[in-house]
Amino acid sequence: MASPIFPSNISSLSISVADDDDSDELSRMRARVRRKRKKHHHRVKNEFSQRIIRFVLKYWTLLIFLPAAGLLIFEASKIGRKPSLDDAKVSEQVVEVRKPSFQADLNKNNDNNNKSGGNLNRLDPVTHIVGGVRERCLKLLPYEELQHLDIPNHDEFSGPVKNVVYISEKDTRHIGGNITLSGQRTEGTRFNLFTGHQTFDQRERSFKVNETAKLHCGFYSENGGFKISDEDRRYMQTCKIVVSTCAFGGGDDLHQPIGMLEASHEKVCYVAFWDEITLAAQESQEHRIGEDHFIGKWRVVVVRDLPFADQRLNGKIPKMLGHRLFPQAKYSIWVDSKSQFRRDPLGVLEALLWRSNSVLAISEHGARSSVYDEAKAVVKKHKATPEEVEVQITQYRHDGLPEDKRLYGKKALNEASIIVREHTPLTNLFMCLWFNEVVRFTSRDQMSFPYVLWRLKVLKDIHRFPVCIRKDLVNSMGHVRKAKPLIS
Numbered sequence: 001m002a003s004p005i006f007p008s009n010i011s012s013l014s015i016s017v018a019d020d021d022d023s024d025e026l027s028r029m030r031a032r033v034r035r036k037r038k039k040h041h042h043r044v045k046n047e048f049s050q051r052i053i054r055f056v057l058k059y060w061t062l063l064i065f066l067p068a069a070g071l072l073i074f075e076a077s078k079i080g081r082k083p084s085l086d087d088a089k090v091s092e093q094v095v096e097v098r099k100p101s102f103q104a105d106l107n108k109n110n111d112n113n114n115k116s117g118g119n120l121n122r123l124d125p126v127t128h129i130v131g132g133v134r135e136r137c138l139k140l141l142p143y144e145e146l147q148h149l150d151i152p153n154h155d156e157f158s159g160p161v162k163n164v165v166y167i168s169e170k171d172t173r174h175i176g177g178n179i180t181l182s183g184q185r186t187e188g189t190r191f192n193l194f195t196g197h198q199t200f201d202q203r204e205r206s207f208k209v210n211e212t213a214k215l216h217c218g219f220y221s222e223n224g225g226f227k228i229s230d231e232d233r234r235y236m237q238t239c240k241i242v243v244s245t246c247a248f249g250g251g252d253d254l255h256q257p258i259g260m261l262e263a264s265h266e267k268v269c270y271v272a273f274w275d276e277i278t279l280a281a282q283e284s285q286e287h288r289i290g291e292d293h294f295i296g297k298w299r300v301v302v303v304r305d306l307p308f309a310d311q312r313l314n315g316k317i318p319k320m321l322g323h324r325l326f327p328q329a330k331y332s333i334w335v336d337s338k339s340q341f342r343r344d345p346l347g348v349l350e351a352l353l354w355r356s357n358s359v360l361a362i363s364e365h366g367a368r369s370s371v372y373d374e375a376k377a378v379v380k381k382h383k384a385t386p387e388e389v390e391v392q393i394t395q396y397r398h399d400g401l402p403e404d405k406r407l408y409g410k411k412a413l414n415e416a417s418i419i420v421r422e423h424t425p426l427t428n429l430f431m432c433l434w435f436n437e438v439v440r441f442t443s444r445d446q447m448s449f450p451y452v453l454w455r456l457k458v459l460k461d462i463h464r465f466p467v468c469i470r471k472d473l474v475n476s477m478g479h480v481r482k483a484k485p486l487i488s
Helices: 002-080 085-092 100-116 143-147 200-206 230-236 262-267 276-284 311-320 345-354 371-380 386-399 425-440 445-456 467-473
Strands: 127-130 133-136 163-166 212-215 241-247 268-274 298-302 331-335 339-341 360-364 414-422 462-465 474-476
Touching (some): 200 212, 212 425, 268 276, 311 445, 331 339, 345 414, 360 467, 371 445, 386 445, 414 425, 414 467
Parallel strands (some): 241 268, 241 331, 360 462
Antiparallel strands (some): 331 414, 339 474
């Protein structure tokens, strides 16, 4: 009975032991597999890290260049973009003041311009990089200071010229020989009853500086033309600070000034000179002068009986002879009609004149630096005939005008679409001399400005500002249409 039981126990014991060994072996195999997988995982991870390090070391210059290029493109897009008027107003801290009486006229006048003008009504500042830092070109005073800005009042002038006397038809002793001026737009010469006939000897004497200067300066005869109504003349005599422009021959629309503060609105006259051709052209577009003689901010003065057939030359009268048109004005800002003035006038006077103790401010030329280079460009662009340019340049060479590209430390050529000045005897003399040159030679005033500055010599308080400031002062709109000449 005992023998069959014993083998059975042995058999079950044997099976039980065999199962335990297999289980342990299986566990050890699984552990080895897990260790191998873990080691393989770490190896793959280390190889990936090493690849990244090798890639960075090989292409580090490219990795630095690409983000820098992207940042540069982003900044360039910010400069080139045209922000909204609201954004520009915030950045400028400017409060535009507009009378309700002319708001409708202002909107109507600008509606037509908005169809073609991407620059119209822009107030965003023009900037440039100085020492690696982007700065604004025109640095105006803060808004609060501009609102309470005191206007300098110089009753006495310390310059070498104390008084300027203008030669007129009544002053017959200054007309040499038996010169007769038969009328306006005289054939073969541009001297007429408006200019008087300045002899060459008188021209030479006019450049000699004396305490009292005596010279031709337009408005020679009562029959010389450029007729302004008595009502407009009375208004012009009240102006102490003037922003002026003109459009003769119907060539340009009237762009409303923007960016002015309340203080300027009360102290500054905005005067636009039109002729009858421009008046008709604007009325055909429903831009009509109101009963108060205003269109928007501009007081429009219609001039009749213009003295020159050349409309460019007619435009030099308000541009250069503002001291004769506004006898009580202390300061003036001239803006060509192709531009929209977009800064506060008092702020501009402070930044360009008062801060630097200057009496005249004008932009440097953006493309050329020499009168002689300008003469070639004028002929090439058909702005004047080769013959009349040659006469002017030959005279300037004879007088000794150097061909240097620098004059008094600045470019020897200027761009005259904006002229900011104090009305002093010396600057009034300068403008008369300049006007006489454009009458005698070509109408291209950029050729004669450096010559007059060089000949006069004593006008040193002049601020010839860089081009980027000129671009900040105005929105350039370009000429809308070709001006129509007068018909004799």
